[in-house]
């Protein structure tokens with residue numbers, strides 16, 4: 307099992323604990339490097355071509371100062387205008403060629419790096435979608451959202467912008483230093499006086515800003531979690547008048563996040579201030595050296611001008627390179643959080659047995675499955691069952707006995723604490739998107755923003771009009787959908803036409819019909835027993851389970867009468883197990899429940 311949310315994540319990434327919550331893991335430096343090597347594999351030729359055009363761009367950038375130096379010298383020597391033609395043509399050509407090389411390097415960089423960033427985004431979103439619910443719950447959905455949005459944005463910006471500037475400016479610096487040395491080694495030496503100050507400043511800045519950025523990203527995740535909790539639990543918070551305390555939580559998370567931002571800005575201001583000092587020292591030294599060298603006639607005035615221009619021309623690239631560390635540090639913190647998500651599925655895949663083909667006649671088994679929420683006690687205890695192809699198991703029990711929890715374990719949405727849930731012998735957590743094999747309809751059905759047809763085509767994008775009508779007929783929703791002004795094209799969900807709970811449930815069942823999975827698990831409890839709605843939903847449920855293997859959480863006891871096996875849950879355990887008639891005859895808990903049910907309702911539907 308991948309206990310992904312503990313401090314020592316299974317993949318070795320470090321999870322962080324905050325305010326009692328264990329956040330999703332953050333990848334280690336080694337994991338990030340391994341990930342980068344993997345995504346950049348096969349892109350080496352493009353990367354080399356990018357580097358070559360960047361070097362060309364930087365070298366061409368040096369031609370300008372050299373040409374201006376020649377021109378200055380020619381004017382100082384009172385030479386004829388004809389002498390200027392060569393340097394001027396060189397200046398113009400190098401400018402055009404430099405612009406072309408700059409364009410080429412930008413295009414190549416985009417082709418090299420942007421697909422890698424896109425892949426990182428895709429992989430992390432895919433990994434995030436596959437995370438078991440308990441991992442997301444423990445880590446906080448907000449943290450996950452902030453990773454796949456904010457962190458992905460930082461990495462994308464750094465890769466497409468900062469990285470290019472970093473490489474280009476780094477090369478420009480090297481070339482300019484070489485140019486300085488070529489003019490006179492003493493110029494290079496004078497310019498190098500700035501380096502110790504810059505190196506010290508950079509070391510100080512990296513040491514200071516790394517924890518600020520890492521902490522800031524985590525704080526942003528926490529703020530997103532607090533906000534998301536506020537939105538998703540809005541009605542509960544309002545009903546219980548808990549708005550103020552939730553607002554306090556959001557404010558505290560925002561204050562923490564802002565504190566990190568202030569600290570980052572303070573560090574950056576001091577960083578740039580110290581860099582200005584380094585420039586002042588370097589340029590002062592070069593001008594001093596130039597003064598003495600020209601006076602001693604060891605270098606020409608033109609060479610001295612070129613040297614000063616070279617050094618002044620270094621300010622921009624140096625500031626860019628050092629400033630880019632800012633972006634790279636932030637992106638590094640974001641990248642570690644993104645790769646942290648992929649380590650969870652990576653750890654799962656490392657232990658994954660090669661799954662054989664899972665057929666449509668697969669059998670679903672649970673062996674000694676136990677589960678509890680968070681660090682709480684087990685609410686499902688030591689349950690074993692086997693669902694044979696085409697058979698139906700009904701699970702009954704009092705409220706809170708663990709039925710819905712068992713349903714989510716059998717659907718692979720949650721992972722057992724101990725024991726295993728498997729499909730044809732393959733553990734559910736080793737199967738990509740087990741919903742393709744096992745589909746679950748829960749008590750909370752989400753109506754997605756879009757038309758009714760859009761909602762149904764989520765299950766099968768290529769579904770024809772006829773297929774959609776069939777599905778609606780099967781679940782008994784065809785008539786009310788047809789009666790809507792735009793039929794299946796009527797907008798529903800998020801601002802669209804409101805649907806009743808049982809209509810939403812019917813749409814969920816129609817989606818299931820289109821999805822056509824071999825195994826279905828039904829855990830819906832929208833309708834009051836004995837009502838017309840209950841009868842309609844029971845009919846729809848029977849339609850979608852016909853010919854399939856199914857587990858029906860029988861919130862209305864009448865649903866159990868048609869099952870091959872009935873399991874009675876008591877306090878998380880299997881209390882009784884057997885056929886409907888067999889259990890009725892046994893005179894135990896089920897018989898009592900059934901008698902009460904039959905009396906209270908107008909009879910089984």
Ligand SMILES: Nc1ncnc2c1ncn2[C@@H]1O[C@H](COP(=O)(O)OP(=O)(O)OP(=O)(O)O)[C@@H](O)[C@H]1O
Nearest residue numbers: 679682685703704705706707708709710711712861
């Ligand atoms: N997300 C959760 N976090 C913590 N505890 C939970 C969570 N969901 C359920 N529980 C607890 O687990 C136990 C089993 O709940 P479960 O919903 O599985 O029971 P159930 O038999 O399906 O109940 P019902 O018929 O009311 O839906 C209950 O004590 C419940 O309070």
